[in-house]
Amino acid sequence: xxxxxxxxxxxxxxxxxxxxxxxxxxxxxxxxxxxxxxxxxxxxxxxxxxxxxxxxxxxxxxxxxxxxxxxxxxxxxxxxxxxxxxxxxxxxxxxxxxxxxxxxxxxxxxxxxxxxxxxxxxxxxxxxxxxxxxxxxxxxxxxxxxxxxxxxxxxxxxxxxxxxxxxxxxxxxxxxxxxxxxxxxxxxxxxxxxxxxxxxxxxxxxxxxxxxxxxxxxxxxxxxxxxxxxxxxxxxxxxxxxxxxxxxxxxxxxxxxxxxxxxxxxxxxxxxxxxxxxxxxxxxxxxxxxxxxxxxxxxxxxxxxxxxxxxxxxxxxxxxxxxxxxxxxxxxxxxxxxxxxxxxxxxxxxxxxxxxxxxxxxxxxxxxxxxxxxxxxxxxxxxxxxxxxxxxxxxxxxxxxxxxxxxxxxxxxxx
Amino acid sequence: xxxxxxxxxxxxxxxxxxxxxxxxxxxxxxxxxxxxxxxxxxxxxxxxxxxxxxxxxxxxxxxxxxxxxxxxxxxxxxxxxxxxxxxxxxxxxxxxxxxxxxxxxxxxxxxxxxxxxxxxxxxxxxxxxxxxxxxxxxxxxxxxxxxxxxxxxxxxxxxxxxxxxxxxxxxxxxxxxxxxxxxxxxxxxxxxxxxxxxxxxxxxxxxxxxxxxxxxxxxxxxxxxxxxxxxxxxxxxxxxxxxxxxxxxxxxxxxxxxxxxxxxxxxxxxxxxxxxxxxxxxxxxxxxxxxxxxxxxxxxxxxxxxxxxxx
Numbered sequence: 001x002x003x004x005x006x007x008x009x010x011x012x013x014x015x016x017x018x019x020x021x022x023x024x025x026x027x028x029x030x031x032x033x034x035x036x037x038x039x040x041x042x043x044x045x046x047x048x049x050x051x052x053x054x055x056x057x058x059x060x061x062x063x064x065x066x067x068x069x070x071x072x073x074x075x076x077x078x079x080x081x082x083x084x085x086x087x088x089x090x091x092x093x094x095x096x097x098x099x100x101x102x103x104x105x106x107x108x109x110x111x112x113x114x115x116x117x118x119x120x121x122x123x124x125x126x127x128x129x130x131x132x133x134x135x136x137x138x139x140x141x142x143x144x145x146x147x148x149x150x151x152x153x154x155x156x157x158x159x160x161x162x163x164x165x166x167x168x169x170x171x172x173x174x175x176x177x178x179x180x181x182x183x184x185x186x187x188x189x190x191x192x193x194x195x196x197x198x199x200x201x202x203x204x205x206x207x208x209x210x211x212x213x214x215x216x217x218x219x220x221x222x223x224x225x226x227x228x229x230x231x232x233x234x235x236x237x238x239x240x241x242x243x244x245x246x247x248x249x250x251x252x253x254x255x256x257x258x259x260x261x262x263x264x265x266x267x268x269x270x271x272x273x274x275x276x277x278x279x280x281x282x283x284x285x286x287x288x289x290x291x292x293x294x295x296x297x298x299x300x301x302x303x304x305x306x307x308x309x310x311x312x313x314x315x316x317x318x319x320x321x322x323x324x325x326x327x328x329x330x331x332x333x334x335x336x337x338x339x340x341x342x343x344x345x346x347x348x349x350x351x352x353x354x355x356x357x358x359x360x361x362x363x364x365x366x367x368x369x370x371x372x373x374x375x376x377x378x379x380x381x382x383x384x385x386x387x388x389x390x391x392x393x394x395x396x397x398x399x400x401x402x403x404x405x406x407x408x409x410x411x412x413x414x415x
Numbered sequence: 416x417x418x419x420x421x422x423x424x425x426x427x428x429x430x431x432x433x434x435x436x437x438x439x440x441x442x443x444x445x446x447x448x449x450x451x452x453x454x455x456x457x458x459x460x461x462x463x464x465x466x467x468x469x470x471x472x473x474x475x476x477x478x479x480x481x482x483x484x485x486x487x488x489x490x491x492x493x494x495x496x497x498x499x500x501x502x503x504x505x506x507x508x509x510x511x512x513x514x515x516x517x518x519x520x521x522x523x524x525x526x527x528x529x530x531x532x533x534x535x536x537x538x539x540x541x542x543x544x545x546x547x548x549x550x551x552x553x554x555x556x557x558x559x560x561x562x563x564x565x566x567x568x569x570x571x572x573x574x575x576x577x578x579x580x581x582x583x584x585x586x587x588x589x590x591x592x593x594x595x596x597x598x599x600x601x602x603x604x605x606x607x608x609x610x611x612x613x614x615x616x617x618x619x620x621x622x623x624x625x626x627x628x629x630x631x632x633x634x635x636x637x638x639x640x641x642x643x644x645x646x647x648x649x650x651x652x653x654x655x656x657x658x659x660x661x662x663x664x665x666x667x668x669x670x671x672x673x674x675x676x677x678x679x680x681x682x683x684x685x686x687x688x689x690x691x692x693x694x695x696x697x698x699x700x701x702x703x704x705x706x707x708x709x710x711x712x713x714x715x716x717x718x719x720x721x722x723x724x725x726x
Contacts (some may be wrong), residue, residue, distance in 0.1 A: 195549030265529030
């Protein structure tokens with residue numbers, strides 16, 4: 001724990017940013033006063049935003065700790081202003097209670113609030129059911145597919161039916177593998193011009209529709225990760241109106257980029273869910289405005305340099321986001337939405353989806369916050385990132401805002 | 416004559432009319448040299464060209480190699496089947512190792528879209544694309560253009576129809592960019608599973624599903640090779656139906672102009688995309704294309720290398 005006095009800071013209180021004031025951060029809380037000789041920090045009018053909650057974290061440990069470790073991930077969270085996250089690793093399926101316990105022990109030392117998705121099938125193979133009841137009893141907040149398509153509809157039905165005993169939500173990245181057919185990018189005019197194999201929108205909508213029908217039939221709550229096209233949002237809206245308990249998120253990069261970036265042939269734009277058209281990107285923004293979209297997800301997925309320093313099609317898909325997401329998305333968000341809705345999408349709603357207690361800033365209460373200078377642009381350079389990876393489509397580009405510092409779990413981190 | 420605006424040849428999308436004109440005019444000069452008893456010129460003497468072929472190729476590699484030798488360059492062939500790539504070396508390491516041996520030009524063929532650009536971003540060598548995925552095959556398109564100009568005098572205002580597997584064809588893409596830049600009108604035609612669905616950025620060409628209409632006003636028809644794998648992938652029911660629907664046959668040519676040029680990038684599936692008697696008939700310029708391939712590649716290498724010597 002470290003105490004710090006923030007001067008000239010604008011905290012987000014009661015749904016808005018107040019006038020510049022002084023905050024005494026003592027033992028992880030916003031106190032009336034600080035002990036004598038507490039370090040002071042001039043925030044220069046920076047915004048104090050409730051710390052964020054990251055959906056879609058994959059720190060690769062233990063099986064791929066050659067790529068990234070939990071320590072790297074926690075460092076990234078502090079740099080990016082995250083107090084917690086929903087963890088699901090494609091490399092390390094949490095498909096039994098021992099693995100869950102091991103991850104909980106690993107995260108317990110971090111001072112962050114982690115929630116874990118259990119796998120509903122052993123090894124994400126969609127052949128054998130995972131022990132979902134035991135996983136739920138052990139603390140798994142929901143069940144996921146590790147971003148792999150379960151093409152066997154009967155197995156999916158049985159998994160959801162069995163898992164319904166736990167009352168937990170099922171999380172899916174809807175993408176039909178058969179329709180994907182080795183595609184890496186959105187099937188649109190850019191892919192066709194470049195002669196690249198595309199993933200049609202129907203790969204997403206058909207997968208989503210199948211899951212929604214399962215959810216309706218079995219009365220199981222579902223969540224869609226990284227929705228990328230407007231047509232899927234329409235399906236979600238319709239299903240929700242008919243009583244299906246369905247939530248969804250959109251990936252932070254999908255709000256910033258569309259498939260026009262393909263012309264650069266930058267392998268960093270090779271991500272698991274493809275960047276769709278400009279029309280789809282606009283539909284995602286409208287989904288944020290209308291409330292169809294519940295949250296913005298991070299999908300922090302480290303990839304080694306040598307696996308990205310190849311041509312586009314041979315690159316390993318994935319992007320890291322934690323360190324730069326807030327600086328990249330805050331201004332665009334606030335040009336279309338209220339600050340309160342922006343905080344909800346980045347912090348409150350993701351935490352609630354993962355069953356965690358949302359972060360809030362109130363005098364006398366716990367203070368997990370991130371300081372952001374919204375008007376100071378930052379160039380995205382490798383030194384911003386924790387660990388050895390820096391696989392982001394924004395590498396080398398300028399983002400509109402800068403994270404100044406974070407105060408999470410009583411730990412002060414200047415960026 | 417000024418130099419080329421491009422520093423590498425990745426493709427023909429975005430390449431100016433000036434550059435294409437310069438390459439074609441230069442190729443015409445090299446074409447004349449190829450008819451001489453002594454076909455060699457000293458233009459690239461002292462320069463080293465590496466042919467970096469990660470995909471099988473016989474004619475394109477041979478054509479490039481001949482072009483390099485005719486220009487007196489030192490040439491090295493590097494194929495993935497006998498290289499360190501098989502041992503797990505990354506593409507960029509392969510390139511850096513080759514570059515460390517002081518090479519000047521890399522001719523590359525790879526299954527991945529954009530590999531030539533990737534190599535240019537990571538080296539100081541001049542990069543020439545010999546085919547990247549289904550993206551571009553610029554020298555094939557240039558030799559197609561040279562052949563049409565040779566036979567018809569100009570590309571300006573000519574109607575060129577490309578028939579076949581457009582979706583997976585780097586030849587079709589390079590041709591549509593290059594030929595439209597040079598003033599030709601390009602019509603593309605193929606089965607619905609083998610044409611791109613999203614053509615907004617390829618709007619300077621005509622898309623036609625009826626092959627009879629597509630060839631009606633054509634001055635040249637380019638038949639594309641049909642890969643047999645397309646049947647395995649359920650993109651087509653059979654070779655037979657393809658031949659009967661989109662094959663260039665006598666019956667089809669009854670709908671076309673008498674002197675329409677018949678072209679093909681090779682190798683031909685006789686009796687599938689092109690009937691034998693058409694491939695060998697009087698309208699066929701397929702072997703002219705092969706000869707022009709060497710001349711065009713000589714021009715590209717010579718001009719990219721800076722045109723330091725006169726051919």
